[in-house]
Amino acid sequence: MKPIKLGFAPTRRSIFSAPDAIKYRGLIADRLRELGVDFVDIDDINEEGLLYDENDRLKIVEKFKAAKIDGLFLPHCNFGTEYECARLAKELGVPVLLWGPLDERPEPNGVRLRDTQCGLFATGKVLRRFGVPFTYMTNCRLNDPVFERGIKDFLAVCNVVKTFKNIRILQIGPRPYDFWSTMCNEGELLEKFNIQLAPIPLPELTAEVKKAIADGEEVNATIAYCREKMEIKVNDEQLTNIAGLAVAMERLIKKYHCNAGAIQCWNALQSELGIMPCAANALLNDKGIPIVCETDIHGAVTALLVEAAGNDDTRGFFADWTIRHPDVENGELLQHCGPWPLSVASCKPCITYPLAFDYPGAITAEAKHGDLTLARFDGDNGEYSLLLGNAKGIDGPNGMGTYLWVEVENIKRLEAKIVEGPYIHHCVGIHKDVVPVLYEACKYIGIKPDLYDPIEEKVKAYLRGE
Secondary structure (H helix, E strand, C coil): CCCCCCEECEECCCCCHHHHHHHHHHHHHHHHHHHCCEECCCCCCCCCCCCCHHHHHHHHHHHHHCCHHHHHHHEEECCCHHHHHHHHHHHHCEEEEEEECCCCCCCCCCCCCCCCHHHHHHHHHHHCCCCCEEEECEEEEECCCCHHHHHHHHHHHHHHHHCCCCCCCEEEEEEEEECHCCCHHHHHHHHHCCCEEEECCHHHHHHHHHHHHHCCCHHHHHHHHHHHEEEEEHHHHHHHHHHHHHHHHHHHHHHCCCCEEECCCCCCCHHHHHCCHHHHHHHHHHHHEEEEECCCHHHHHHHHHHHHCCCCCCCCCCCEEECCCCCCCCCEEECCCCCHHHHHHHCCEEECCCCCCCCCCEEEEEEEEEEEEEECCCCECEEEEEEEEEEEEEECCCCEEEEEEEECCCHHHHHHHHCCCCCCEEEEEEECCCCCHHHHHHHCCCCCCEECCCHHHHHHHHHHCC
16 A cells, blocks of 8 residues: 555543443554554554644644645544534545444443444534535444455555645647647646646657767667566667656656656657657556546546556556447457556567557557556536446457457447546546545545446445445
């Protein structure tokens, strides 16, 4: 898992058993440590290490802000103090996880010690009154599988939100003239979401390529890596330019403090360097630095969100929806000239020529089959949404570039979604089911989840722990 820091603020209410609440706060903290969760405790705020007092809450706010937490965990160790939870959550402005451990059997005389579930109902209401979005993990035992799953999913949600709030994209050149579909509203992205662009002209990139090649060391290491990992069907000068481009783009990403890039991959670049950038893109994509084609800024945003939802080293791949499968009714070809990470390939990739261009530098490789998530962040007329759904890799005719035939539940329904918008022919795939995580993250980042199959109740059931 990526480093996500939780603020751990277990809570109690005075009329229920304080000793039992203290006991459970310790058990929950121990379980988080077992799961490898990085959390900030409040055991130094008061003797109980519990949230129930306003003066203590003010200290907790200060501590959590100083620690720069990415999410807030509010375990109810008995009924809990709902208004203190809501005040804390409102002030911190991070994703919130609401949960409490299942109560024990009542005593023979009818006494109940905690009434945790009842408190969760109360806190949910008050969080809504405060306008605080939150994630609810079902009332369960600490050793239930749904607890571990819920914690890990919430950490992934926090990772998506953290990523979305810190997006800066290196825009290498304007969009190709013919690609009106990839235009974006830079000002609106900044105003709505704080998504920042760092535009640079292509001559700045080509100058950096020449400098990288002259420096030698990084480029030579990249060439050696390419020769080890791929079949090379380009000449030495072309391979040097491919490696120089990969090194240059990574340097510029670091120079401008970006976490992704979008490049005008044709056709000015070819007159400057004599190559397609696909293989260089693939090298960076495999490092977890998404570089997408045709200056598709929304595609770069999608790539960042999808990999953040994966919350590990599973890489996404930037693809075109292209043609229907000739034999499978709900089959579709995902393809691009060759920018997909090497790690998604099912065979040894080959650096060669692309389908529609006369310049080398593309990669040919079929991607691994298996279960997939497909997604697309996009917007029209100021309204943004995230297209989401599942697919599976299937057999199909041989292709050029990086490609994968996939099957979905209903290709006609998906096709209509894309055409009617606000989407285009680009998407990002990942070999992992991250639909529930992305769906849940949308409530924190102000965009609408848009499922291309009627699986919303299934997703909600999963998130409820069913």
